[in-house]
Amino acid sequence: MPKPTSTPLISAVKLTCIREERLLFDELSLDIHPGDIVQVEGPNGSGKTSLLRILSGLSQPYDGIVNFKNQKINRCREEFQQNLLYLGHLAGVKGEMTAEENLKFNLALHGSCDNNSSVIDSATKNEQNTLAYLAKVNLSGFEDSLASHLSAGQHRRIALSRLYQSNAPIWILDEPFTAIDKQGVASLEALFTGHAQRGGCVILTTHQDLISINPDQIKKITLDYSYA
Numbered sequence: 001m002p003k004p005t006s007t008p009l010i011s012a013v014k015l016t017c018i019r020e021e022r023l024l025f026d027e028l029s030l031d032i033h034p035g036d037i038v039q040v041e042g043p044n045g046s047g048k049t050s051l052l053r054i055l056s057g058l059s060q061p062y063d064g065i066v067n068f069k070n071q072k073i074n075r076c077r078e079e080f081q082q083n084l085l086y087l088g089h090l091a092g093v094k095g096e097m098t099a100e101e102n103l104k105f106n107l108a109l110h111g112s113c114d115n116n117s118s119v120i121d122s123a124t125k126n127e128q129n130t131l132a133y134l135a136k137v138n139l140s141g142f143e144d145s146l147a148s149h150l151s152a153g154q155h156r157r158i159a160l161s162r163l164y165q166s167n168a169p170i171w172i173l174d175e176p177f178t179a180i181d182k183q184g185v186a187s188l189e190a191l192f193t194g195h196a197q198r199g200g201c202v203i204l205t206t207h208q209d210l211i212s213i214n215p216d217q218i219k220k221i222t223l224d225y226s227y228a
């Protein structure tokens with residue numbers, strides 16, 4: 001397990017967020033280190049998505065700074081984005097493409113996490129990878145189904161396959177368990193634990209408890225309207 005004294009992957013310094021003239025959080029500071037699993041919790045509308053988008057650099061805070069390895073993310077945007085996997089509510093699944101085409105599209109867009117692909121014809125390798133990732137998210141047999149014809153949970157699983165495809169150490173995930181069944185949630189929790197053990201970090205929102213992750217390993221950030 002990486003030492004807690006390591007350089008934070010992300011540090012938020014005195015973040016303030018105001019939406020529709022409502023203060024969602026004020027001077028929120030946190031350090032997220034390799035090995036951390038951070039659960040952002042709070043009622044609907046309390047600002048969880050807003051916080052995740054700010055930490056990802058997709059939205060600007062009213063005040064405060066987000067750093068990647070002690071550097072402002074605005075000053076190292078490209079490097080930060082290479083180190084980040086952000087999955088939002090919609091997560092970019094294309095309904096008019098099949099499950100397999102969606103994964104191939106993502107591989108083309110974001111690349112594969114297989115570093116040995118240069119020794120094998122990359123098209124063949126990507127084909128194999130795509131099928132392997134579909135199997136990991138339990139979508140074997142649905143390769144040729146249009147994403148728009150799949151169930152909500154299967155649709156979500158296509159989005160979640162990016163977790164297997166990505167090399168990025170920082171995972172920021174907005175409601176990753178939405179529409180996912182119990183077994184799928186358990187697999188995701190195991191994936192998060194493994195990712196943290198390998199020196200990555202996971203920042204997620206969820207309305208449910210993380211049941212198979214050691215509670216001592218979870219940092220909780222609670223947004224609770226206390227400033228509303």
Ligand SMILES: Nc1ncnc2c1ncn2[C@@H]1O[C@H](COP(=O)(O)OP(=O)(O)OP(=O)(O)O)[C@@H](O)[C@H]1O
Binds near residue numbers: 049
């Ligand atoms: N781009 C925006 N412009 C204006 N208001 C916004 C914007 N994004 C969010 N809000 C408002 O900010 C508040 C917090 O929204 P946010 O989506 O961050 O909450 P949340 O805690 O993620 O909610 P939920 O649990 O329902 O997903 C809401 O009242 C929302 O209407």
